[in-house]
Amino acid sequence: MVYRAAETRLNPDLSVIVPLYNEEESVGPLYRAIVGVLDPLGMEYEILFVDDGSKDATFRKASEIARGDPRLRVIKFRRNCGQTPAMAAGIDHARGKILITMDGDLQNDPADIPKFLEKIAEGNDIVCGWRHKRQDKLITRKIPSIIANRIIGRITGVPIKDNGCSLKAYRADIIKSVPLYSDMHRFIPAMTSLAGTKVAEIKVNHRARTFGVSKYGMSRIYKVIIDLLVIKTLLKFSVKPMHLFATGGLISIALGGVVLLKVLGDYLRGGKADFMIASGALLFFILSFFLFLTGFLCELIQRTGSFRTLAHLKKTVE
Amino acid sequence: MAETISVIIPISERHDDIGEMHREYRDALLQAGTPFEMIYVVDGGFAKAYHELKAMKERGEKLTLIKHARPFGEAIAITSGFQQSAGGIIVTLPAYHQVDAAELPKMIGSMGDHDMVVARRWPRSDSKWNQLQTRLYHNLVGRMTGNVCNDIGCSVRLFRRKVLEEIHIYGDLHRFLPILSHKQGFRIKEVDLKQSPKEKRVRTYPFGIYVRRMIDLLTVFFLIKFTKKPLRFFGLTGSVILVLGFLVTSYLVVSRLLFGVSLSDRPLFLIGILFLVLGLQIFAIGLVGEIVIFTHAKELKEYTVEEIIN
Numbered sequence: 001m002v003y004r005a006a007e008t009r010l011n012p013d014l015s016v017i018v019p020l021y022n023e024e025e026s027v028g029p030l031y032r033a034i035v036g037v038l039d040p041l042g043m044e045y046e047i048l049f050v051d052d053g054s055k056d057a058t059f060r061k062a063s064e065i066a067r068g069d070p071r072l073r074v075i076k077f078r079r080n081c082g083q084t085p086a087m088a089a090g091i092d093h094a095r096g097k098i099l100i101t102m103d104g105d106l107q108n109d110p111a112d113i114p115k116f117l118e119k120i121a122e123g124n125d126i127v128c129g130w131r132h133k134r135q136d137k138l139i140t141r142k143i144p145s146i147i148a149n150r151i152i153g154r155i156t157g158v159p160i161k162d163n164g165c166s167l168k169a170y171r172a173d174i175i176k177s178v179p180l181y182s183d184m185h186r187f188i189p190a191m192t193s194l195a196g197t198k199v200a201e202i203k204v205n206h207r208a209r210t211f212g213v214s215k216y217g218m219s220r221i222y223k224v225i226i227d228l229l230v231i232k233t234l235l236k237f238s239v240k241p242m243h244l245f246a247t248g249g250l251i252s253i254a255l256g257g258v259v260l261l262k263v264l265g266d267y268l269r270g271g272k273a274d275f276m277i278a279s280g281a282l283l284f285f286i287l288s289f290f291l292f293l294t295g296f297l298c299e300l301i302q303r304t305g306s307f308r309t310l311a312h313l314k315k316t317v318e
Numbered sequence: 319m320a321e322t323i324s325v326i327i328p329i330s331e332r333h334d335d336i337g338e339m340h341r342e343y344r345d346a347l348l349q350a351g352t353p354f355e356m357i358y359v360v361d362g363g364f365a366k367a368y369h370e371l372k373a374m375k376e377r378g379e380k381l382t383l384i385k386h387a388r389p390f391g392e393a394i395a396i397t398s399g400f401q402q403s404a405g406g407i408i409v410t411l412p413a414y415h416q417v418d419a420a421e422l423p424k425m426i427g428s429m430g431d432h433d434m435v436v437a438r439r440w441p442r443s444d445s446k447w448n449q450l451q452t453r454l455y456h457n458l459v460g461r462m463t464g465n466v467c468n469d470i471g472c473s474v475r476l477f478r479r480k481v482l483e484e485i486h487i488y489g490d491l492h493r494f495l496p497i498l499s500h501k502q503g504f505r506i507k508e509v510d511l512k513q514s515p516k517e518k519r520v521r522t523y524p525f526g527i528y529v530r531r532m533i534d535l536l537t538v539f540f541l542i543k544f545t546k547k548p549l550r551f552f553g554l555t556g557s558v559i560l561v562l563g564f565l566v567t568s569y570l571v572v573s574r575l576l577f578g579v580s581l582s583d584r585p586l587f588l589i590g591i592l593f594l595v596l597g598l599q600i601f602a603i604g605l606v607g608e609i610v611i612f613t614h615a616k617e618l619k620e621y622t623v624e625e626i627i628n
Contacts, residue, residue, distance in 0.1 A: 053503065062627075063627050066627045066628050067627075070628050071628075072628060073626065073627060073628040074625075074626070074627040074628070075623055075625075075626050075627075076623065076624045076625040076626070076627075077503070077621055077622060077623060077624060078502065078503030078504070078622045078623070078624040079502070079503025079622065081620060081621040081622070082620075084620075085620040085621040086621065088619075088620065088621065089621045089623065093626070179612055179615030179616050180615070181546055181611070181615045181618070181620050182546045182547050182620070222550075223550065226547070226549050226550050226553045229549065229553070229605075230549055230605070230608045230612075233605050233608065233609070234608070234609065234612055237609060241609075245602065248598070248602075274581075274582050275582070276581055276582050276583070276584065276585070276587055276588060277581060277582065277587075279588055279591075280587060280588060280591040283588075283591045283592055283595045284591070284595065286595065287595045287598060287599065290599055290602070291598075291602060294602045294603075294606055297606055298606060298609060301606070301609055301610055301613055302613075304613070
C-alpha cells in the first residue's frame with residue numbers, strides 16, 4: 001500500500017495516542033489492530049506511539065513499522081518519564097481534531113474506537129471508557145478501584161465509573177488546554193469540568209494482559225489521596241482563590257477568639273487567668289494570619305497564571 | 319572528531335594565576351588536535367585577572383572575554399559563556415588548579431556517544447583532610463540524589479550543547495549539573511584524571527560555606543524528587559506532624575473530660591496545639607506549591623523527547 005505523506009500529515013481527523021513502555025511484543029499486534037479498525041472508517045488518521053524510554057526493542061520495532069507507514073509517528077523519550085507525561089507528549093504532538101488515548105499493553109480493544117467517535121459526533125467533549133467486565137484480580141485490583149472511583153466521583157463532582165481506563169476520546173482543543181503532569185491523567189474529566197465540558201461514558205472491552213507485567217501496585221493509594229486533595233483544591237481555587245484559605249483562616253480565628261474570650265471572662269470574674277489555654281488560642285490566631293496571607297498569595301498566583309483561559313474555555317456567543 | 323569545542327572558564331573569587339592557567343589549558347587543548355575556542359567569564363570585579371586577560375588578548379592570544387557588571391555566581395557565568403559559545407561540545411574548566419591539564423586530551427577522546435563526561439580527580443595528591451571532606455560529602459550526595467558520579471566538586475566537565483540547552487542552571491546548581499543531567503536522561507560517563515600536583519592547599523572553609531553546601535544539596539534533592547508534586551513531600555511531613563499534634567491534643571482533652579486532669583498545668587497541651595498549627599501550615603504551603611505548578615504546568619514539560627519519527 002502506498003500512502004501519500006502530505007495527505008496524512010496535515011490535520012488528520014483523528015490521532016490515536018499510545019504510550020509504550022517495554023512493550024516489544026505488543027507493538028506489532030497493536031499497530032495492526034488499530035489500522036484494521038480505522039481503515040474501513042475512511043477517515044484520515046495518524047497513530048502516535050510514545051516510547052517512554054523502554055529498555056527493550058520497543059522503539060526499534062515501532063520505527064521499523066513507521067518507516068513503511070507515514071501515518072505512524074513514533075516519539076522517543078530520552079528516559080522513562082511515566083505514563084502521564086507520555087500521554088501529554090502524545091497530546092502535544094498530535095495534529096488530529098479528535099484525540100484517542102489508549103494503553104499500549106493490548107488491554108484496551110481498538111475495536112471500541114468507532115463507538116467513541118460516534119459519541120464525540122453526538123456533541124460530547126470527552127468520552128471515557130468503562131471496563132465493565134474487568135479482567136483483573138478482584139481483591140487487589142477491582143475492589144480498590146471501585147472504592148477509589150466512588151470517592152473521586154464524590155469529591156470532584158464528576159461521577160465517572162472508571163477513571164483508570166486509558167481508553168478515552170477527546171476533542172483536541174479541549175484536551176490540549178488542560179495541564180497534564182505527574183499522575184493527573186486519572187483526573188482529566190474532573191480537570192476539564194472546569195471548562196464546562198460535556199463528558200460521556202461508554203462500556204469497553206477489557207482483555208487480560210497477554211504480555212508483560214502490570215506496572216501498578218498498591219503503593220498508589222497515598223499518591224491518589226494526595227492528588228485528590230490537590231484536584232479538590234484546584235477546582236475550588238480556580239473560581240475563588242482567596243476563599244479556600246480564607247475559610248480556614250476564619251474558622252481558626254473563631255476558634256481562637258471563643259477560647260480567648262472565655263479565658264478573659266473567667267479572669268474578669270475574678271478567677272486566675274489560664275495561661276496555657278490562652279497561649280493555645282493565640283497559636284490559632286497565628287494560624288489564621290498565616291492562612292489569610294496564603295490566600296493573598298494565591299490571588300497573586302491566579303492573576304499571573306493561565307488559570308482563566310482554562311476556566312472560561314467553553315462558551316457560546318450568541 | 320571535527321566538532322568545535324568551546325571552553326568556558328568562569329573566573330570568580332577563587333582563581334590562580336590566570337596567565338599560567340591559560341597556557342596550561344591552551345597547550346593541552348592544542349595537543350588534543352580538535353578546533354577549540356576559549357571563553358573567559360569574569361564574574362564581577364577581579365580587576366587583576368580581567369586586565370591580565372585583556373592584555374593577553376591584545377597580544378594576539380585567541381580568547382573571548384566576557385565581564386559581568388556585578389557578580390552573578392558561577393552558574394550564571396557558565397550560562398553567559400554558553401550563550402557566547404559556538405561549539406557543539408562545551409568544556410567547563412576551573413580557573414584554578416584541579417586536574418592535571420595534560421590529561422584533558424584523554425578526557426576529550428573518551429567522549430564517544432556519551433552526552434557528558436565528568437572528571438574525577440584520581441589518583442589524588444592533596445591532603446588527607448581534603449580527601450576526607452570529599453568522601454564525606456559524596457557519601458551524603460549519593461544517599462540523597464543517587465550515585466551519579468564520585469567527584470561533584472571537580473568542575474572539569476565536557477558535555478554536548480543540548481545539555482545546557484535543556485537544563486537551566488542558576489545559583490549554585492552548576493555543581494550538580496551531572497546529577498540534573500542524569501535526571502534528564504543524558505548519558506554520563508566518569509573518567510579519572512590525575513589531580514593537579516599544584517592543588518595542595520588544605521581547604522578548610524568557614525562554617526557558613528558548609529551550611530551553604532548543605533542547603534544546596536537540599537535544593538537539588540527537592541528539585542529532583544518533588545518539583546512536580548510538592549504536596550507529596552509537604553503532605554507527608556505535614557500529616558506526620560498533624561497526626562502527632564492531634565494525638566497529643568486528644569489525649570489531653572480526653573484526660574481532662576474523663577478524669578478531670580486540669581489542662582492548665584500541662585505544657586504538653588501547647589506542644590500539641592503547636593503541632594496541629596504547624597501541620598496545617600505545611601499542608602497549606604504544599605497546596606500553594608501545587609497551585610503554582612498547575613498554573614505553569616504547560617510551560618514545564620515533564621518529558622524529554624530524544625527523537626521523533628515521521
